[in-house]
Amino acid sequence: MERLIVDEEGKITIPQEIIHKRGLRPGDELALIETAEGLLVYQGGVDLKSQQRWDSLNENERRLAIEEARRYEALSEQEREAIWQADAESIEPEAESDEIDLPTR
Amino acid sequence: MTFQPASVLFDKNVIRRVYERRVRLALGQPPTLLQAEAANAYDRLCALTNRLYITEQIANILQRRPAVFASAFLADTRTLKKARYLRRWARRLRELSFSPEDAIIIAYGSFGIDLTMPAVGVEIIVTGDLKLASHFNARQEEIRRRFENMISSLSEPYQTLVLPSIVTPTDILLV
Numbered sequence: 001m002e003r004l005i006v007d008e009e010g011k012i013t014i015p016q017e018i019i020h021k022r023g024l025r026p027g028d029e030l031a032l033i034e035t036a037e038g039l040l041v042y043q044g045g046v047d048l049k050s051q052q053r054w055d056s057l058n059e060n061e062r063r064l065a066i067e068e069a070r071r072y073e074a075l076s077e078q079e080r081e082a083i084w085q086a087d088a089e090s091i092e093p094e095a096e097s098d099e100i101d102l103p104t105r
Numbered sequence: 106m107t108f109q110p111a112s113v114l115f116d117k118n119v120i121r122r123v124y125e126r127r128v129r130l131a132l133g134q135p136p137t138l139l140q141a142e143a144a145n146a147y148d149r150l151c152a153l154t155n156r157l158y159i160t161e162q163i164a165n166i167l168q169r170r171p172a173v174f175a176s177a178f179l180a181d182t183r184t185l186k187k188a189r190y191l192r193r194w195a196r197r198l199r200e201l202s203f204s205p206e207d208a209i210i211i212a213y214g215s216f217g218i219d220l221t222m223p224a225v226g227v228e229i230i231v232t233g234d235l236k237l238a239s240h241f242n243a244r245q246e247e248i249r250r251r252f253e254n255m256i257s258s259l260s261e262p263y264q265t266l267v268l269p270s271i272v273t274p275t276d277i278l279l280v
Binding site: 034038 | 117125126128130132134135136138141144145147151160161165166169170171173174177189190209212218223225260278
């Protein structure tokens with residue numbers, strides 16, 4: 001982790017060592033992401049896919065997405081865990097009947 | 106350095122974080138650090154290969170989630186099925202102190218089958234679980250030895266299977 005100081009104009013200087021290590025050149029674009037915990041700097045941009053996905057939704061889909069997002073955010077951590085822990089797969093021999101044989105050449 | 110994985114399996118933590126990043130985006134809220142990392146790594150990998158995979162468990166979970174969030178993941182990824190001996194390998198991994206959940210994701214990395222190609226196993230597994238990644242990497246030699254012992258006793262098509270690498274979203278963003 002590097003410590004950066006913001007100057008009077010709001011500029012920060014990336015240490016030379018990092019510039020060389022990351023192969024940064026003048027004009028390269030970095031993404032500054034405001035997260036819930038602080039700021040992140042990424043080489044290669046922000047996750048455009050999430051933004052593009054959001055931008056591609058029509059008005060009705062956005063309304064649905066916001067409603068669903070509110071419902072999801074209102075869940076407790078325990079309730080969210082239950083969603084993502086569902087359908088855990090067994091590793092016991094009795095469960096092996098759904099395994100598929102690889103074809104022989 | 107060229108980083109061009111041919112095939113990638115996302116674990117549940119990564120998919121969950123990207124999903125939750127999109128939930129927060131819908132609400133106009135910033136992502137958490139972990140969500141931002143997972144979403145950026147997911148994005149980068151989507152641009153590098155179209156062989157992106159999830160396990161059957163994650164596919165089942167996503168199929169029950171509202172389509173407005175889940176359908177994009179199901180469109181981006183394919184679901185790996187379990188080839189014979191996947192669970193046997195998972196049980197051997199349990200002997201090396203992996204949890205059942207960790208053991209099965211690692212086993213999918215070698216014995217997960219893409220029926221659309223068909224292809225077996227993946228080059229990398231991306232996990233949001235740092236403990237899983239570090240435990241796997243610390244015991245890799247022993248895991249490899251056990252894996253090779255196991256596949257050498259199986260019939261011919263299984264003898265060419267390989268172990269995946271396990272990386273975190275941070276690793277993806279640093280290469």
